Amino acid sequence: MPTLVRKTLRDYRRSLIGWTVGICAFLTLYLSIYPSIAANPDVYGDAALAKYPGALRDLMGGLDDIASGAGYLQTLVYQLFGPLLFIVCAVLLANRAIAVPEGKGTLELTLALPLSRSRIVLERWAAVAVGLLIVTVVSFALVTTMVALVDMNVEVDRVLAAHTGLYLLALLVGTLALAIGAITGRKAVALAASGGVAVASYAIESLAKNVDAISWLRWVSPFRYYADGNPLRLGWPVGDYLILAAAIAVLLFTAVRAFDRRDVGV
Amino acid sequence: MTAVIEAEGLSKFYGRRRGLENLTLTVAAGEVFGYLGPNGAGKTTTIRLLLDVIRPTRGRIRILGKDPRDHRVRARIGYLPGELSLEGTERAREYLEFLAQVRGSGRSQIPVLAERLEADLSVSMGKLSKGNKQKVGLIQAFMHNPDLLVLDEPTSGLDPLVQQEFLAMVREARNAGRTVLMSSHVLAEVEHVSDRVGVVRGGRLVAVEGVAALREKAIRRVEFHFDAPVPPEAFEGLPGVRDLRVEGTAVRCTIDGRPDALIKAAARFTVVHMVSEEPDLEEIFLAYYSEEEDHAYAGA
Ligand SMILES: Nc1ncnc2c1ncn2[C@@H]1O[C@H](COP(=O)(O)OP(=O)(O)OP(=O)(O)O)[C@@H](O)[C@H]1O
Ligand SMILES: [Mg+2]
Numbered sequence: 001m002p003t004l005v006r007k008t009l010r011d012y013r014r015s016l017i018g019w020t021v022g023i024c025a026f027l028t029l030y031l032s033i034y035p036s037i038a039a040n041p042d043v044y045g046d047a048a049l050a051k052y053p054g055a056l057r058d059l060m061g062g063l064d065d066i067a068s069g070a071g072y073l074q075t076l077v078y079q080l081f082g083p084l085l086f087i088v089c090a091v092l093l094a095n096r097a098i099a100v101p102e103g104k105g106t107l108e109l110t111l112a113l114p115l116s117r118s119r120i121v122l123e124r125w126a127a128v129a130v131g132l133l134i135v136t137v138v139s140f141a142l143v144t145t146m147v148a149l150v151d152m153n154v155e156v157d158r159v160l161a162a163h164t165g166l167y168l169l170a171l172l173v174g175t176l177a178l179a180i181g182a183i184t185g186r187k188a189v190a191l192a193a194s195g196g197v198a199v200a201s202y203a204i205e206s207l208a209k210n211v212d213a214i215s216w217l218r219w220v221s222p223f224r225y226y227a228d229g230n231p232l233r234l235g236w237p238v239g240d241y242l243i244l245a246a247a248i249a250v251l252l253f254t255a256v257r258a259f260d261r262r263d264v265g266v
Numbered sequence: 267m268t269a270v271i272e273a274e275g276l277s278k279f280y281g282r283r284r285g286l287e288n289l290t291l292t293v294a295a296g297e298v299f300g301y302l303g304p305n306g307a308g309k310t311t312t313i314r315l316l317l318d319v320i321r322p323t324r325g326r327i328r329i330l331g332k333d334p335r336d337h338r339v340r341a342r343i344g345y346l347p348g349e350l351s352l353e354g355t356e357r358a359r360e361y362l363e364f365l366a367q368v369r370g371s372g373r374s375q376i377p378v379l380a381e382r383l384e385a386d387l388s389v390s391m392g393k394l395s396k397g398n399k400q401k402v403g404l405i406q407a408f409m410h411n412p413d414l415l416v417l418d419e420p421t422s423g424l425d426p427l428v429q430q431e432f433l434a435m436v437r438e439a440r441n442a443g444r445t446v447l448m449s450s451h452v453l454a455e456v457e458h459v460s461d462r463v464g465v466v467r468g469g470r471l472v473a474v475e476g477v478a479a480l481r482e483k484a485i486r487r488v489e490f491h492f493d494a495p496v497p498p499e500a501f502e503g504l505p506g507v508r509d510l511r512v513e514g515t516a517v518r519c520t521i522d523g524r525p526d527a528l529i530k531a532a533a534r535f536t537v538v539h540m541v542s543e544e545p546d547l548e549e550i551f552l553a554y555y556s557e558e559e560d561h562a563y564a565g566a
Binding site for chain 2: 004014105114263264
């Protein structure tokens with residue numbers, strides 16, 4: 001592993017441990033109550049939840065069939081909370097790649113090393129990607145374990161497909177934050193812009209299905225490519241995931257180009 | 267001699283704010299160059315341009331014969347930033363080892379330099395005192411024995427003993443044929459190690475002068491005491507001798523430039539005691555360049 005990647009991961013170690021533990025605690029807590037929900041279909045079944053308006057249901061995470069294993073997992077983990085936690089984690093890590101050290105002034109000595117600017121961006125990004133992958137792998141292992149323990153009856157491959165989406169979505173928003181940091185050098189801007197995009201994209205995906213006037217926005221919204229394929233039920237949405245991956249590549253390329261051209265720490 | 271730093275018509279504007287304007291400067295291999303100027307003069311701007319942290323608005327730089335954008339050249343440069351920022355929970359030693367690893371050299375020098383500067387490397391970086399941060403900064407600048415050292419206010423925050431040790435390190439670097447550019451606010455900090463000094467003010471280089479030449483320009487007060495009264499005529503009209511006062515066995519005067527003629531005149535008598543004040547180069551230097559620049563030297 002390249003030295004700067006290793007060193008950046010070492011800097012991330014504490015946050016990575018924190019996020020992994022936090023996300024796993026959240027998952028354990030919510031997945032362990034599944035048996036009590038499955039045992040009460042008349043309270044949580046489709047008929048009981050049908051009284052909520054469609055748009056509201058969407059905003060609350062579908063509430064679709066939460067008495068079934070896949071429905072419960074989708075609603076509790078992959079609809080809102082999973083993306084939320086993963087995205088916040090990714091953005092915070094990504095902001096520490098360029099914008100935060102630039103603001104603090106610690107990037108100056110990194111730039112004085114015999115490393116090209118492009119390489120600094122790429123290696124720092126790689127550390128974000130690997131860090132996020134660690135969180136993803138551990139939480140995936142936990143979800144599959146819990147799925148087996150509480151008899152959710154969801155195939156491991158489907159969980160893997162859904163978790164891969166989580167990873168790609170979070171990495172995309174993280175890469176956006178990194179790119180804005182590489183372009184502007186301002187962590188507040190990077191944080192606000194990438195957070196804004198994530199929230200807007202979630203809202204669009206939830207509401208646009210019911211509001212025709214904005215339905216075209218779905219096509220540029222990252223959440224569409226994360227959620228529309230419904231991987232827990234339908235398996236790998238390969239095309240959508242490739243689009244997420246392509247968007248990551250484009251943002252990374254933009255970050256490299258922008259950082260290579262500008263003054264640092266002014 | 268080959269040039270290690272070559273700047274030609276170098277200008278840097280931050281938006282409309284002037285950082286540096288039209289700097290032309292050459293620093294030769296093996297030279298120690300003192301880069302002086304008051305606050306906001308443009309020292310840090312120049313240095314960050316050399317390291318390719320910021321890019322020039324106009325002008326050209328060659329460093330160690332290369333374009334500063336060529337990242338490989340930085341393996342041969344030791345850089346101490348003016349606003350050194352070291353943060354985090356990592357121990358200073360681990361950070362230095364990381365730098366050594368990226369550069370591919372210098373690891374073995376870490377404990378050696380730490381001992382010389384009395385730096386405690388077991389402390390986490392965020393908890394280092396200002397002086398200790400500066401020491402870590404110096405260690406990382408010197409540890410890979412770079413051909414060129416670019417040091418922005420290297421002595422800031424160091425106590426006098428450590429400053430002396432640092433100056434010794436600079437002398438050793440020069441003796442080993444390395445080149446040094448160091449910035450400072452005051453000449454006194456750099457005059458004992460510098461071969462040449464340059465002054466920037468308001469973004470412009472206003473003077474460059476050899477330290478030896480400055481010494482020659484120096485006015486110094488000299489006193490001779492002899493074993494018997496001496497005739498005033500013996501000292502009158504000597505080149506460079508001014509304000510001559512001969513009182514019995516004592517001769518007092520100021521000399522401007524070389525003391526040679528005075529010493530030879532005095533040598534004809536029996537000298538029992540002699541006092542020569544160390545000239546204040548700073549004073550001369552400031553006088554010298556405020557003549558060139560008409561406006562008064564108000565700052566610093
Ligand atoms: N990032 C920046 N944005 C705008 N102006 C700047 C910036 N950095 C420096 N300047 C301006 O450029 C000029 C030169 O600043 P510089 O930092 O090079 O001075 P300096 O000689 O290093 O001063 P000091 O002795 O205080 O460190 C100053 O007028 C300063 O205000
Ligand atoms: Mg400065």
